[in-house]
Amino acid sequence: MMRSTAQKMKVIPISSGEPGGEPNGLPGRLLAHRSGWLAVLLAGLFWLLAGTGMAVERRTPLHPPVPLLDAAGRNVVESAAPVSTVTTCAACHNTQYITDHSYHAWVGRNERFKTGTDPEFRVWDYSPGTFGRWDPISYRYLTPPGDTRLDLSTAEWIQSRGWRHAGGGPAVIGHGLRPLDQREPAAEGQAVSEDQTASENQTGANPDARILDAESGESKSWDWKASGTVEMNCFLCHLEKPANEARKKELTAGHFAWASTATLSETGLVEPATEGWKYRSDAFTDKGEAPAALLGLRAPTSQHCGQCHGQVYFGQEPMQPELDLKQWSTATKGQVFSPQRISMSGMNIRGKEDLTRPWDVHAEVMLECRNCHFSLNDPATFNPSTGDQPRHLTFEPRRLATSEFLLGPNHQFAKGAAAQGRVARNLEGTMRQCDQCHDADAVHAWLPYRDLHFAQLSCESCHVAKAYAPALQQIDWTLIDPQGNPNTQWRGIDGKLTDPTAEVLGFQPVLLPHKNLDGRERLTPFNLVASWYWLEGGKTPRPVRLLDLKGALLDGDQYHASILQVLDTDHDGQVQPSERCLDTQAKVDAVRQRLEAVGVKQPHIVSELQPYGLHHGVGPADSATRQCNTCHRSESRLGQLFLVATQIPGGVIPELVHGSGVSLAGQLTVDEDQQLVLQPSTQQAGLYVFGHDHWPLVNTLGALAFGLTLLGVLGHGLLRVVAARKQGSSNT
């Protein structure tokens, strides 16, 4: 009991702040600034109260203790079954409403369309979210029901991509309507189900029931009753210390039902068992409830969001970001959400001793992600649509009471309109924009032609002038390595990602016009990620399956002999990194022939360019671009050359993905080093930037007219002087 009390005292939100980190919450920080005598006084008071048991009562969070229930509604301490968050939390919260109103759960599953019907997407995409929209970074294609061949099935999607999914939605019902673990197994080629499907063909692949065997290449059935499904994991975002690694491990292992339970492993309520997890009954109350103080239930912090979205760091030690694709936003945009000074970073950043700015000024001033990406029915932040209001109404006082909100908090979070995100587009613009918190006019008095600048430039253009972490530059799936990995290049780092001594340079994003919610295009900073991959042709084009790529290119853990022969240009028997690119027609042909040999029809290389908007990583005002000649000069920032790729597989120039709202204003060219570069054009962006843009014809004509005038004047003057001298001598 004493241990339990001590634990409770340790995890009280008001004094501990962020999950898994140092005391960084606002109250914690404020307390840290109190004078010493006050701390001593409070400590003494707590010590006195602890003896009476009052301390526990006073320091217990608002949330009551929670009886953890399994899917059947039994207390898990008794049933020993996996925790069902949907059942457990339903005692007080409308979990059905919550799961129904969460694009984090549905990830586009509820917005799907038939493949090839939406011109804003690839012809094989069938949803705007990760459940149906193909991504060249994660590559494997989540096969829609009825498709010709199975690639990524629902179960494998959870295993490989569930780490970025909150659970619920397709992780419960897959492509159908009924929970996956309540259906009868179906064979491949059998009618898919009675459920709604994305494809008209009901007799093809059955991704809900089957899974592709990586060894044999055959599909086999997946036992959902054994694996269970992944309910929306409330613990992941609401526990003080969610055990995300344990959760991910369960997902990868295919123990889906245990994922939520594993998330509790940092609370001391559960511990690993031979099969699944077991509950530590001593950690529960006498009534079999999980003490609220152990759970530390709370509103999500930025670190909760960072578990899926990217590097968030609130610690005191020098930050050492994980530079891999698991830190999605960091990997795609070079962004880090942390109040720490960049100079304090553990990374070997060039000139970092002078970079005394924080990674993100919003983190420094203790904002959380939820401050801008708030729940849409949170009464504190409720922002009714102006379109629905009478014109005379300037404030809508009617909003939910806190108790009503807590009963049914909408998990559709306010969002902007990012170029890379398509899911829940009906919610675009619900987020608080920069100008809804900041009065730009008040602090830009120094800026001439303010309105013009604001009309043409996004705030981020100047306030996210640079990303200080490396980001993905290109990914090449046309020639995988013997381990089956693509050739991936990052920008903003001089050396390998895995080398801690590699110098991090960061990068300046390219400024491209992006259609804003007001319908106006503004220059916005982007990282461009180029990708190359093989596409199978025919009536239903699909990215060539990784399985087929491996089958075609590899022979065990080596390249197939015919591939090795063409790649090994220096004939040393090895494929050097510089040789690992389809940079000649002979190499392209060799791979194509191998793909055809394993049954891929009409394989051809396709390339695309995905813009990732930089909206975070905002610096303090003094780090923003404010010199006129940054843009108003020949070598303008706006026309700065942007390296797109250092290699161009198959010589295929990438095309901008559709529907991003970004205009590729500029020209993609191959420079003398055979690198693909983008030369942005302000004129193509519909801009005329004084000092940068010129009318060459006007200048030529004008200079010609001016020069001829000057020449005429000089000639005429010279003739006058000569004539005057002649006359002078004749008069003499």
Add this chain to the structure above:
Amino acid sequence: MKYVRMQLYSLYERIWHWVQALAILLLILTGLCIHDPDRFLVFSFQTAVTVHNVLGFIVLGNAIFGMFYYLSTGTIRQYLPQPRGYLVLAVRQVMYYTGGIFRNEPHPLEKSAEHRLNPLQQATYLGILNVLLPIQVLTGILMWSGQKWPEAVLSVGGVQTLSMIHGLCAWLFAGFVIAHVYLTTTGHTPWTNLKAMIFGYEDVPAKHAASTPIETTD
């Protein structure tokens, strides 16, 4: 030879002229700074823009005052070519610049306070003051006003079009300045016309004096 001193330019006309001259020169200079800061940046870009805008309004204000003056005093008539005999006089003027001036022939124009512009000057000023200057002022104002009335700017093709016209006119103005300065040297002496625009009067050979002199000298 006897010379007579003739009053050609009033004090206001001289102030008007020099204000315009200085403003236009500085406009060309700051315009170059804005147009190509890498090569011509004398001031900071922001200073160049601010000075350019202020000078533009000075030119505009001066032009309006000038128009009022020329209209109210009737001096405007000097700038209006008389159709009768204009062509003959213009040809004569061209012949003078292309031949007579080298033979030290007398200037075909008998200058007076009421008639001080030759036909070529009349045509040039008509173009400068009625076409070039208004276009330049209008395009300049529209570019300046892009902040306040972006729709107006868009309605005429946006800043791109405006800057093209403005730039072309600037080149023509620069050319005009060169020609104008040179032609001031084509008086009785190279400095006669310049002095006249500074002091207001010009010493004209007595036989050429077309109006009442203010003073006669030997």
